[in-house]
Amino acid sequence: MSVKRIPNERLLKGRRATEFIDGIEIINDLEWKESINRWVIHCSLYSDEIETAVIPRETEWYILLDDNYPKGDIHFFPSKSNSLTHTFPHQMYNGEGKKEHPWRRGFLCLDANVSTLGKLVPNQEPFDEEERLYWYVTRAIEWLIAASTNTLTSENEPFELVDFPKASPLKVGFSETVQTFKFWNSLDIKFGLVTFSILNNGVLLVRKYQKLNGTCVRRVNWGNYPTQYEPVKKISGSWVILKEIPHIKPWQAPFTWGELTNICRNQGVELLDILRKIKKSHNFKNKLAHIILIGFPIKDKLNEDYSEIFWKGVEISNSFDNSSNSKGTKLNISNMTKNKHRININGQEQIKWMDSFNWSKKSVMSRGMLPKPINESKILIIGAGALGSSIGELLTRAGVEKLGIVDFDKLEMGNLTRHNLLLTEVGKSKAKELAERLNKTSVHGKVTAYSGTIKNNVEKNIDELIKYNLILDCTGEDEVLEYLQQNSWPKKAQFISISLGFGGERLFIFSNYGFSFQYNFFRSLVDPWLLEERAKFEEVQLPREGLGCWHPLFPARIDDIWIMAATAIKTLEKINKEEHRTLFKVHEYEKSMEGSFEGIKLVNEEVYDE
Template structure:
């Protein structure tokens, strides 16, 4: 039984006046599609045309309807037999089927067929089939008046071949090469074809005249072999070999008749080319002709349509036949004239045609790009650059591909133990027939011999995330200005950092000035060791935790950021931060302008400033709620922005030996010195002060607080003559009150005054208490 959706759809077409159902739904053995036979009698048929007033059709419907395909094929007995525009090649087809092969295309064209049935294809079960058949009626009317092809619509060649098992021809023709052909006087000759990497594709690599001189040599990439070629014959026509209404010749006799009055004689071309190349074994005959981009516009490209042949006969194989050009022509005519033409699928693989679905700006595409670092991000960026039209790439990486790299890399198992640079280069060559890829299997900077072996780059792209590469840049001075782009991922891939500069000498200090504030934000949000895991059980080789979907997100953005950077003036730089945020329902990527956008800032009378990022406040609140009703606290570490102003980067939880009661907190010292030393030496974070809580009370200083902080200010081992103290009081229900203090080595302290208003609704200034009240959950925050 057919699905209900198909049954209901067929019921809906019964009231179409021009349609009669001749045979209801049927499913042939071994066929997954349902078929219904109909008769169409359009009202506005041109009776003087070859289209009968009534024609029978088979409608083929996928079982997944209203999804899937719908095909409309002519009946073999009472259907149209010619091929028209917007129709597949209408041959008789399989002898076991009652329909021909000429499926009419009614769903893609709107200018003409869309006058009936609406423009947008519906996917409603009751409407979709009806929509197709109303447009089929209109298709027949337009076919009868010769109006299926409308000016302004994309130009579409007729169907030459329906065989999927034959070789395919790839050629390379552009608007520029069209001009080259327009200036040529030679119209036929020898075509050199190449097999593309053990595929069925044959690529045209050269066109020569009968004297052996090159007429036009297309430009291809590394993957197209040009030394070992397959012989063919080319013939350039003035018009497409198409007969009305929109058909191609089926045999050589038809082709000869079609061309005999206005073009070269095909058999003379075959015979004379055989004479010029007596030792060649010809396998292909290429017919070239000009075509426009849209109907009604000027011709702009040469299309080459391939025909498979079994060589051209030569007089040497026939005893008593004189070795004359005329005899070769006669032999060609005798061999081919009665044969069917074996048309092959032929496509224009010019770069501008392959990039019609999207490409980068020409300034990027036409550049020589040196990509340093073929790891997770680098390999993904390289692939995106190539697919977006950048075909001249040099890949630099001195490491080999290991099994652990598989988790987030474009390479596969067959690349194991190969140099990443070489393996990525080989993969890129397989992705485009225009790719010209060099690989360098050593670390940057390049040796003198490596520099001589690769093209001089216009763009240098660093994807290593390794500052040593940037320091190497700083040691160089290039002969001409380069666009230098350095990309790196933050912890867990939350952010993508991109620094770009157009320069002859890399200013590493400018880079550090722009990246350092964001490094601090990363440190405030993540402990670096939290982002590392053992490579495998039994192997303590640290690997960072970033998933391939994250790499793919950033790898897709880098080419666009490079494109943005091409507008930089010489000596100028830009720094871009992209941040991914996840909610319950989605992932969004936004551009960030500044780190710590929701930080709170206070200052003292002496102009010392304290900055508290929201992420550190959240950590303190988390510890507060965890340990309540007991007091808790810890150490504040960060960076000094000047001699006495500080930016908090981390608020630690209490050491294990701390004393905590509902009214007392004495911060312990166990492992505190070691932690401070590591923080200072490894991350450049210094001791700034202390923090602790007063649950359910005001954040005022106790006598013990004053004594403890004063002793720290006076203790030179802390190297902190002006320690800060942040006290947090209150609770979650009433809100947390935050008040900071600064202590001085002269037995004095002062409360700090708020200077940067909170940006979000969960923070508010409590003027009377000179504190900030925090109500978690009142609004979203960074």
């Protein structure tokens, strides 16, 4: 016999606070639903300010609460009876929902990001037990008023896609920008074929858009890792561009093929005719699936012009297969010789919408990217050791696409204590393995390995190396830096030396612009610092590796390397602003009186005119 669960005092306080709200009536009070691990309140919400031509004055709702209230999510779902059946902005797709639940799918977006709410309560969400549920209920009533008066959105807020009810496990990535939007607008055709490659299990990348005759319309420029794979032959694809986002008013994605077909027709696009032409021009026999990309224009903000094409993928399993044994969604296309004008589609069949993502560089790097002059530079890193590998990863993850890695060495087991590579790469070329790893950190990465010394590579690959405009030495070796002084680069470049002091507690950065690295000048600036370190640490016993005739190792932990590598990246921004002036900077650890780490400070900065 099950024991009825009693709500805790925190929940009861939150629930009692709603009694002071004019606009809510409890139908069934707090009840624990074991199947969803949530507390549920069945209520009605009402207001005389609701425009009843759009939404009834009073509607029924289910409020779902976490047992850890006031923490956790709070969701408002429309009841399957006496409530909303359409989908509005700032609402998830309001479908029928699961049979076992008395509520629909379309929970409301009530968080502080919905700027049009906040007239009755502040936009800042409270987390006090007496205030949080009160805040949500009040905003839900305000949401209903705004939805009924078409004021849920403001002109300057970000554009919001309709919520497409996902039904396919597949995902598709594409790359669209303001520039490609102009291209699509200039194109006189609005449909065609598309090819995909597989990035990993269930994730497709758009590779090429074509006309029906196979002529390439646009090829997508991805990085080295994605483009190593040939387009997959078992999946066919097509594309169609609409004039606007496909939706049923006020803001609901089409759920069935019948709904989508009608929406396309209202925009002057006969989707069935297009599919017929695709079938007529190509053989889709033995394909696992057909992917249709439905394209439409979007914008950054509601009050701005359209600026980008978004592609929403639709999966059709066993596409164009009329056999009775085929499984999944089918397009039942009639024999072309018998009927030239009709295609029979089951209009009630659910659309298998896919998750779709714009993986353009701008979109992917929206979390943070280096300034444009740096991330568009072609950077050659000399030295793929602990420092070089760390700086390489920071650069690629911050938006630098074109990177070259020069190193003659192989990875040793001891390197792994402060290197980005793994056990599986021990004994292999540092340059090649690091380039492969960095190409996997970005869908746009174009990292090239140059195994061997800088001298050998200049002699053999100068036609390749000449494209790099920023030469970044991370070896700190005199032999390398002397070579960069004695041998002029084919064209002017920014030369930068990044090296660490003893124990990784000091960072030296020198930069000059020209045909060669100013090694003699660099040594005149750095030598006094090195002499000071030598005197300071003369008696320190250095760590060693191996037996016999071995050399001492440079002592520094991986956290020392990473924090100095990050500091060096910050300095690149400074160098970028100095307009080719010569610069020398020294950063070092700042420690407390007890010797504990407190941060990094700049202790020397010298800037010289050319």
